[in-house]
Amino acid sequence: MSVHVSLGSRSYDIHIGTGNLSDAGTLLAAFKPVSLAVVLTDTNVQSFGYAQRVAASIADAGINARVLSVSAGEASKSIETADSLWQTLLEDGTDRKAVLVAVGGGVIGDLGGFVAATFARGIRFFQIPTTLLAQVDSSVGGKVGIDLPKAKNMVGAFHQPLAVLIDTQTLQTLPEEQYRSGLGEVVKYGESLDAGLFEYLESGVEKINRRDNDVLQKIVAGCCRIKADIVAEDEYETAGRRILLNYGHTFAHSFEIMSGYTLLHGLAVSAGSICAAKLALKLNLIDAALLRRFIHLHQALHLPAETPERYARKEAVALMYSDKKTEFGELHFVLPTGLGQCKTVKCTPQTVLDSVAE
Ligand code: NAD
Ligand code: GLY
Numbered sequence: 001m002s003v004h005v006s007l008g009s010r011s012y013d014i015h016i017g018t019g020n021l022s023d024a025g026t027l028l029a030a031f032k033p034v035s036l037a038v039v040l041t042d043t044n045v046q047s048f049g050y051a052q053r054v055a056a057s058i059a060d061a062g063i064n065a066r067v068l069s070v071s072a073g074e075a076s077k078s079i080e081t082a083d084s085l086w087q088t089l090l091e092d093g094t095d096r097k098a099v100l101v102a103v104g105g106g107v108i109g110d111l112g113g114f115v116a117a118t119f120a121r122g123i124r125f126f127q128i129p130t131t132l133l134a135q136v137d138s139s140v141g142g143k144v145g146i147d148l149p150k151a152k153n154m155v156g157a158f159h160q161p162l163a164v165l166i167d168t169q170t171l172q173t174l175p176e177e178q179y180r181s182g183l184g185e186v187v188k189y190g191e192s193l194d195a196g197l198f199e200y201l202e203s204g205v206e207k208i209n210r211r212d213n214d215v216l217q218k219i220v221a222g223c224c225r226i227k228a229d230i231v232a233e234d235e236y237e238t239a240g241r242r243i244l245l246n247y248g249h250t251f252a253h254s255f256e257i258m259s260g261y262t263l264l265h266g267l268a269v270s271a272g273s274i275c276a277a278k279l280a281l282k283l284n285l286i287d288a289a290l291l292r293r294f295i296h297l298h299q300a301l302h303l304p305a306e307t308p309e310r311y312a313r314k315e316a317v318a319l320m321y322s323d324k325k326t327e328f329g330e331l332h333f334v335l336p337t338g339l340g341q342c343k344t345v346k347c348t349p350q351t352v353l354d355s356v357a358e
Contacts, residue, residue: 001221005140005228007160007235014140014164014224018213021128021167024054025061028099028126031162035097037065037126038089040112042104044072045130048173051103054128058101065101066092070111074261077111077146079155085115099124099162105131105178106138110153113144117159127161130170132182132216133266136189136223139164141231141242152261158236166224168216179211181266183301188273189223191294192247193230195340197222198297205300240344247334247342248273250324251307254316257323271304275356280335282355283345290339307356317353 003014015027028034037058041051046069058065068088070076089098100123102112109127116125129139145156171179190198200222201208207215227245234241251272256263277294280286298305307313324331330346337343 001217003221003224003228005160006232010142010160012161012163014166014228016166016168016217016221016224018169018217019167020165021050021053021170022057024101024126024128024165025057025059025063027163027165028058028063028101029061031099031124032063033097034063034099035095036092037063037099037101038092038094039065039067039101039103040085040108040115041067041069041102042072042076042108043069045104045108048170050128050130050170054101054103070108072107074107074147077107077153079146079148081111082115082118082146085111086119089115089119094119094123096120096123099126101126101128102139103128103130104134105129106134109134109139110144110156111146113142113159113161114146114156117144117157122159124162125159127164129164129166131174131178132171132220133178133185134182135166135168135171135220136182137185137227137245139166140224140227142235164224166220168213168220171211171216177264177267180270180302181264183208184264184266184268184270184273184303186219186223187297187301187303188247188269189226190297190340191273191277192244192334192336192342193226193340194222195338197226198339201301202293202297205297208301243332243344244334244342247336248276250320250331250333251275251316253323254319255311257319258311258316267304270298271307274298274305275307276333276335279333279347279352279355280337282351283335283347285335285337285345290336293339294336313356314353317349317356320352321349 001016055065100116127139129135142160148154248269252268255268295305
């Protein structure tokens with residue numbers, strides 16, 4: 001399966017399959033001349049052999065490849081890690097015909113993309129995402145970056161990849177919590193942007209829970225299609241369309257901060273989506289039956305379906321309004337207006353608090 005991301009001269013294809021990591025070499029060869037493929041991965045992903053398989057396939061296609069590995073985890077999205085990668089690229093004589101190949105989750109995609117966007121004023125990069133969250137979200141759309149100690153994703157760029165290669169077989173080794181985190185983003189797409197996807201998820205709960213590869217391929221392709229269309233319309237998030245991908249994210253952001261980032265992003269989004277749906281109900285944008293349907297799917301997929309009990313609701317709402325840019329004391333939320341439909345709505349803190357009180 002493939003999904004085209006239509007961005008003029010920056011257009012690219014997302015290739016989705018199962019057991020297709022070894023297509024990396026053939027796909028990269030289409031972009032020759034390539035002086036060197038720098039395959040960036042993390043220590044966990046490396047232990048499963050995915051980066052080595054990608055590097056071997058690239059070498060078979062007649063392109064020099066070397067593997068670089070950084071520590072697994074969000075802490076690697078730092079200026080220190082970026083600096084050490086820039087130094088290594090320099091010492092290796094990496095030139096502008098090199099390609100950085102990111103094999104890993106969103107951390108490796110964001111970090112690798114940032115290093116590629118900045119080294120020698122920009123080299124090409126190729127995304128091979130291995131978490132569900134990265135396959136359905138972070139590898140598509142060109143947002144790359146690193147964190148500052150007090151602000152996530154604060155330094156970055158838009159740098160579209162040459163191509164994205166997705167092997168859903170890699171999801172079989174993903175820890176359960178990471179898999180659920182990715183599902184949180186998948187359900188987000190269904191609830192806010194695609195009724196057909198939501199219905200497909202409802203009908204496939206059992207297969208999704210046992211990570212059936214055929215179902216995963218369809219889900220990943222569906223999510224990539226939704227994101228690709230939105231990115232094609234609003235690449236730089238200036239036209240009011242790309243922001244719709246942030247359904248559930250305003251609440252989620254507060255939950256993540258309050259947990260000291262121990263709550264995984266997609267699980268925070270899952271809880272945040274239900275909060276947004278409750279707010280939509282309060283504003284009569286949806287009815288109670290639709291909210292119940294959302295909650296039911298979250299429960300069936302073992303996803304959070306509540307404001308996390310351990311976070312005082314008042315505190316979470318106060319944090320949202322202090323942390324984000326408000327307009328005359330009001331914040332913009334992406335709220336559902338029906339199944340697979342959403343829009344942005346301005347709300348006061350009191351309305352938000354009232355909506356999540358029950
Ligand atoms: P991650 O990259 O940290 O991966 C999660 C964990 O799974 C890591 O420990 C990793 O080593 C491990 N892992 C990866 N693939 C595996 C596999 N196949 N088998 C076993 N273990 C595997 O986290 P993530 O959830 O993929 O991504 C989160 C990051 O993505 C955050 O930094 C977030 O800011 C970013 N993000 C970016 C965008 C964007 O548009 N650029 C969108 C959403 C999230
Ligand atoms: N993850 C939101 C975006 O890419 O815009």
